[in-house]
Amino acid sequence: MTGNGRPMARYIRHAALFCALLLLALLVNATRVQIVRGGSYDENPANRRSTIARYGQPRGNILVGDGPITGSRDSGQRFRFERTYRDGPLYAPVTGFSSQVYGTAFLEAAADGVLAGTDPLLSPLPLWNDLTRGRNPGGNVVTTLDPVAQRAAYAGLGSRRGAVAAIEPSTGRVLALVSTPSYDPAELSGTDASVARAWARLNSAPDKPMLNRAVRQTYPPGSTFKVVTAAAALDAGVVRDVDEPTRSPDPYRLPGSSVRLTNEVEGCEGASLRYAFQWSCNTVFAKLGVAVGAGAMQGTASGFGFNDRELRIPFRVSPSTFDTRVDEAQLALSSIGQYNTRATPLQMAMxxxxxxxxxxVRTPHLVERTTTGDGSTVATTGQRTLHQAMNPATAMRLRELMTDVVEEGTGTNAAIPGATVGGKSGTAQHGIHNSGTPYAWFISWAQSDRSLETAVAVAVVVEDAEADRGDISGGGDAAPIARAVMEAVLDP
Structure with a gap:
């Protein structure tokens, strides 16, 4: 027995070792499947379990001020919880939509991990959900929006096509983001036939209600871009005294061209920078842009945020553009916000x-912080400087010039008692041979006489303005909307 037992024990040990190796291999493979390959299995279109689980619990909420502007409704269907929206059209450019059929957009997409409960930061233990295949309750996203300013912008635009963006200059917090016409994202929640009909109707509508004009549509900025040109001229030393004549002819023949540029107002020949800015003399700023030169103009424009293809707030912002390859005639037109110069309303608010x-220029951001479902902070958005667009002394001179516009120039409709307001109006021509109805622009900032800091900077564009074709139309159509938004921020 003893002699035969030793080989038998060896066989048992070998079998046990082999079983242990098989068990180890099984554990390694299970780990690989659960953690390493788990994501690819979850994302496989054939795997419906993840989708069912995604809508098997209420989605976290997006908050404005102290209250949620989103919710969840138990439909009793396979994809159980449908997204609901409070004041859907008002906040659609911010929230976007969350649809069982068409996915997510804007903040619903950018913060999907938190809202759906899949963000690892929501887990009390690292990798816990990867191991258990569990899902945390949806977290919340607290926005930077001022609800009163948001409503003021939406009411100001009314039935007109256009957009408003408002920023807190010292922090970059986005206070208002409105685009009209708008739509109700709740129409895209659920899985029944009405969702498909709503999707088709919204996408085929000629006025494009699903287009976020505040961050995804670029327009020729027209005379509002003269703020950038003035900053470039002052920083480059092309203009040293804002009250000295600029030796600008009227009309101004574009270099290397037979085209003569004219003005909508009198007194622009040889006008000072102060007068030209106050009354928006095209000839002065076109000539200044050429004198500054393409390189310096492009550098200043980039300092303000033009040509930045990486901007997120946290969803993507379409890049505003200042053409980097232009001749002098094209540079002259670019310097007055025409030719290929394009800007989003958010860019002009910047x-x-x-x-x-x-x-x-502070980095604009729309999310203040994210939290767990019970309100514990998960992450906060840091504040940082994106660029130094100009020298502080230049900014101080431009504050003077913009204040002049509101006090006695084309922007008097933006004046607010008890506050210092600076602004710049603009009309942007577009269409074949500039035949389209001009876009009316107004950009501005406001500082209460009781405060040491500027409270808000605003940009407004109205696509279907009714004013005359002169530059003053920005002051007539867009300035009152900007004033309403600034008043909302100044008087909480």
């Missing part, structure tokens, strides 16, 4: 904010 913030 321009106004830079003037109000000593030349510094």
């Amino acid at each position: 321009v106004a904010a830079a003037v109000a913030n000593n030349g510094a």
Whole structure:
């Protein structure tokens, strides 16, 4: 027995070792499947379990001020919880939509991990959900929006096509983001036939209600871009005294061209920078842009945020553009916000904010913080300077010039008692041979007489303005909307 037992024990040990190796291999493979390959299995279109689980619990909420502007409704269907929206059209450019059929957009997409409960930061233990295949309750996203300013912007635009963006200059917090016409994202919640009909109707509508004009549509900024040109001319030393004549002819023949540029107002020949800014003399700023040169103009424009393809707030913002390859005639037109110069309303709010913030452009952001479902903070958005667009001394001069516009120039409709307001109006021509109805622009900032800091910077664009074709139309159509938004922020 003893002699035969030793080989038998060896066989048992070998079998046990082999079983242990098989068990180890099984554990390694289970770990690989659960953690390493789990994500790819979850994302496989054939795997419906993840989708069912995604809508098997209420989605976290997006908050404005102290209250949620989103919710969840138990439909009793396979994809159980449907997204609901409070004041859907008012906040649609911010929230976007969350649809069982068409996915997510804007903040619903950018913060999907938190709202759906899949963000690892919501887990009390690292990798816990990867191991258990569990899902945390949805977290919340607290926005930077001022609800009163948001309503003022939406009411100001009314039935007209256009957009408003408002920023707190010292922090970059987005206070208002409105686009009209708008839509109700709740129409895209659920899985029944009405969702498909709503999707088709919204996408085929000629006025494009699903287009976020505040951050995804670029327009020729027209005379509001003269803020950038003035900053470039002052920083480059092309203009040293804003009250000295600029030796600008009227009309101004574009270099290397037979085209003669004219003005909508009198007194622009040889006008000072102060007068030209106050009354928006095209000839003065076109000539200044050429004198500054393409390189310096492009550098200043980039300092304000133009040509930045990486901007997120946290969802993507379409890049505003200042053409980097232009001849002198094209540079002249670019310097008055025409030719290929394009800007989103958010970009032009950043321009106004830079003037109000000593030349510094703070990174715009729409999310204040994210929290767990019970309100515990998960992450906060840090504040940082994106660029120094101009020298602080230049910003101080531009504050003077923008204040002049509101006190006695084309922007008097933006004046607010008890506050210092700076602004710049603009009309942007577009269409074949500039035949389209001009876009009316107004950018501005406001500082209460009781405060040491500027409270808000605003940009407004109205696509279907009714004013005359002169530059003053920005002051007539867009300035009152900007004033309403600024008043809302100044008087909480």
